[in-house]
Amino acid sequence: MRLFLGLIIIVMMFSNCDTPHKQSAIQKSVISESVINQTIGTIRNNHPNADAIRIEKGVKHVASLWWPEDGDEETFKNFCIERFIADDAQLKEFFERVSMHLETLFGHLNLMALHLQKPIHLKFGEVLPIDVAFGGYNAGAHLMEDLYSNKIAFYIALNFPYYSLNEKELSGQNWSREQWAYARLGDVFTSRVPAAILQNYSQISTASELYISQYNIKAGKLLTDDGRTIFPDDMSLLAHWNLRDELKANYPEGEQGLEKQKMIYEVMKHIIRQTIPADVINNPNYQWAPFTNSVYKNGETVNLQSEPDTRYQKIIDNFNALRQMDAYTPLDTYIRRNFEGSMEIAQPEVEALFIEYLSSSLLKEVGSLISERLGRPLQPFDIWYDGFKARSSINEEVLSEQTRRLYPDAEAYEKDIANLLVKLGYEKERANYLAERITVEPARGSGHAWGAAMRGMQSYLRTRVPDNGMDYKGYNIAMHELGHNVEQTISLYDLDYYMMSGVPNTAFTEALAFIFQKRDLNLLGIGGTNPQEEALRSLDLIWATYEVMGVSLLDMRVWKWLYENPKATANQLKYKTIELANEIWNDFYAPVYGINDEPILAIYSHMISYPLYLSAYAYGNVIEFQLEEFLRNRAFANEVDRVFSLGRLTPNHWMQQAVGSNIDIQPLLNAGAKALPEVKSN
Numbered sequence: 247m248r249l250f251l252g253l254i255i256i257v258m259m260f261s262n263c264d265t266p267h268k269q270s271a272i273q274k275s276v277i278s279e280s281v282i283n284q285t286i287g288t289i290r291n292n293h294p295n296a297d298a299i300r301i302e303k304g305v306k307h308v309a310s311l312w313w314p315e316d317g318d319e320e321t322f323k324n325f326c327i328e329r330f331i332a333d334d335a336q337l338k339e340f341f342e343r344v345s346m347h348l349e350t351l352f353g354h355l356n357l358m359a360l361h362l363q364k365p366i367h368l369k370f371g372e373v374l375p376i377d378v379a380f381g382g383y384n385a386g387a388h389l390m391e392d393l394y395s396n397k398i399a400f401y402i403a404l405n406f407p408y409y410s411l412n413e414k415e416l417s418g419q420n421w422s423r424e425q426w427a428y429a430r431l432g433d434v435f436t437s438r439v440p441a442a443i444l445q446n447y448s449q450i451s452t453a454s455e456l457y458i459s460q461y462n463i464k465a466g467k468l469l470t471d472d473g474r475t476i477f478p479d480d481m482s483l484l485a486h487w488n489l490r491d492e493l494k495a496n497y498p499e500g501e502q503g504l505e506k507q508k509m510i511y512e513v514m515k516h517i518i519r520q521t522i523p524a525d526v527i528n529n530p531n532y533q534w535a536p537f538t539n540s541v542y543k544n545g546e547t548v549n550l551q552s553e554p555d556t557r558y559q560k561i562i563d564n565f566n567a568l569r570q571m572d573a574y575t576p577l578d579t580y581i582r583r584n585f586e587g588s589m590e591i592a593q594p595e596v597e598a599l600f601i602e603y604l605s606s607s608l609l610k611e612v613g614s615l616i617s618e619r620l621g622r623p624l625q626p627f628d629i630w631y632d633g634f635k636a637r638s639s640i641n642e643e644v645l646s647e648q649t650r651r652l653y654p655d656a657e658a659y660e661k662d663i664a665n666l667l668v669k670l671g672y673e674k675e676r677a678n679y680l681a682e683r684i685t686v687e688p689a690r691g692s693g694h695a696w697g698a699a700m701r702g703m704q705s706y707l708r709t710r711v712p713d714n715g716m717d718y719k720g721y722n723i724a725m726h727e728l729g730h731n732v733e734q735t736i737s738l739y740d741l742d743y744y745m746m747s748g749v750p751n752t753a754f755t756e757a758l759a760f761i762f763q764k765r766d767l768n769l770l771g772i773g774g775t776n777p778q779e780e781a782l783r784s785l786d787l788i789w790a791t792y793e794v795m796g797v798s799l800l801d802m803r804v805w806k807w808l809y810e811n812p813k814a815t816a817n818q819l820k821y822k823t824i825e826l827a828n829e830i831w832n833d834f835y836a837p838v839y840g841i842n843d844e845p846i847l848a849i850y851s852h853m854i855s856y857p858l859y860l861s862a863y864a865y866g867n868v869i870e871f872q873l874e875e876f877l878r879n880r881a882f883a884n885e886v887d888r889v890f891s892l893g894r895l896t897p898n899h900w901m902q903q904a905v906g907s908n909i910d911i912q913p914l915l916n917a918g919a920k921a922l923p924e925v926k927s928n
């Protein structure tokens with residue numbers, strides 16, 4: 247996990263969307279076409295040698311952001327004429343100053359948030375209610391508003407116009423680093439969503455998260471048809487994450503495991519269809535037999551109401567809240583803002599890549615292999631088959647003894663970072679440089695990496711360190727977070743322009759985090775213990791990608807349908823979601839599973855609380871694999887340094903410059919084809 251994503255997230259945090267707003271709706275721009283044209287004409291006359299397109303783009307950009315409260319048309323016109331910078335050298339100087347000031351603002355706000363959240367994130371004694379209040383306070387919440395009212399935003403927007411993703415994709419290849427940095431500054435002031443709309447979304451989003459965070463299934467209270475309980479009495483499973491993880495954990499358990507898996511899937515279907523009795527959610531006072539859908543209290547049958555489609559109402563609430571922003575950005579749907587805006591890959595491109603992958607004939611072969619290994623026909627929930635994990639033959643407790651000895655506290659791990667980096671291939675001096683910029687602290691939760699947002703600031707690695715030292719799980723997570731911290735340090739400190747700092751999107755930093763995490767045993771001096779490790783790993787990634795691309799496709803299709811049917815009720819959305827899930831299943835899973843009409847892809851909680859985020863995971867898998875392939879047989883440290891100092895290009899340009907090809911599923915599929923016979927022959 248990574249808590250802070252450099253500039254890309256900071257900009258989104260404060261501006262929410264990252265593109266200019268369209269001329270429509272309530273607080274709309276008031277500047278007429280004729281005033282815009284007069285302004286452009288005057289500036290062109292004043293600066294006959296200046297780039298005419300830049301003048302036009304800049305003036306139109308400011309006009310799109312200008313509200314009545316900013317002044318009348320005369321004020322607008324004079325502002326543009328006075329503030330336009332025609333001279334290249336002056337523009338460059340202006341750019342450097344702006345970068346410096348934005349680094350000050352973003353960096354210190356980030357540092358403040360880090361400090362205000364310390365009692366929540368670190369082992370700090372009890373969390374007081376006042377800590378929660380400060381932790382939830384965002385000191386930068388009004389930053390964007392302020393920068394518009396003092397007209398700094400307009401000054402920058404006029405001189406650094408916004409380029410759409412399409413423009414970046416088409417022209418970016420020929421841009422200098424400076425032109426890229428200018429374009430990134432042009433991304434900062436692009437949309438101006440009224441505060442009331444942002445606040446409303448924030449409330450709706452929090453309510454959805456709360457709904458999901460309390461959706462616990464009391465597994466210990468589930469009954470088989472013949473009245474047996476089969477899970478530990480106090481077991482409580484959060485939907486869908488813990489339900490899925492428990493399902494995965496039961497693969498080695500034979501017939502008993504299968505019985506539990508089938509019951510979990512039955513529960514999932516009740517959640518999807520909303521036939522789950524509302525009062526059994528997060529409530530240990532009833533016993534529930536999901537196969538007959540009957541409920542008991544103290545041995546007596548009771549009749550409970552089903553959940554009233556709340557799951558789908560939450561999606562509609564999110565849709566309505568996000569749709570209100572459409573009028574204030576040129577990316578005029580949330581679908582476009584999520585894909586073209588945040589991920590910087592257009593939605594049709596994403597969908598096409600997923601369909602190409604899901605249609606691969608290799609999946610059928612992997613499916614047969616799984617069925618063979620399980621000794622039974624595939625079940626729908628085998629989308630989570632967990633048997634390709636190359637588990638170490640070394641007992642985890644033995645590993646923990648070693649890590650506890652090496653790392654009795656967080657400080658010991660921090661001191662060892664340079665040494666770990668040397669083992670990964672870094673020169674001593676460079677390893678020290680990176681290590682000096684990373685601080686390790688004992689986490690309250692499972693751990694995360696908090697990146698710096700200005701030079702001079704540390705990145706923070708937080709992992710669990712119990713009083714008797716860091717166990718293997720803590721160490722394994724620490725290695726993941728270290729990958730993030732190294733990326734965070736390179737992509738801030740080793741960049742030519744602050745405006746370029748960071749990575750194209752979250753998938754890219756996760757890729758390095760997983761690459762570090764995978765090397766954890768090697769770094770403990772334990773070599774590969776399973777000769778099939780690599781082949782198993784490829785098959786595992788192929789199967790996991792198969793699953794997540796299906797759920798991502800459903801997420802996208804649900805949102806497309808919502809935009810076509812904006813007045814849909816929760817009940818209509820429920821039936822449509824199930825229909826779409828079945829359709830995707832029948833197209834891409836039924837040929838492998840031999841079963842039709844399974845709604846399992848609709849169970850993901852992300853669809854409720856993090857709309858359209860799932861596709862980022864699928865891309866993460868693809869990018870991680872391509873990057874790992876590229877690093878193989880190359881100088882690891884040099885290449886990691888080189889690719890992560892590319893900064894925030896668009897994903898496709900980044901991949902081109904990093905590994906010499908676009909984002910591509912073929913390397914993963916090729917590795918799978920190579921791995922199949924190796925694993926089969928065993």
Ligand SMILES: [Zn+2]
Binds near residue numbers: 247248726730756
């Ligand atoms: Zn991570």
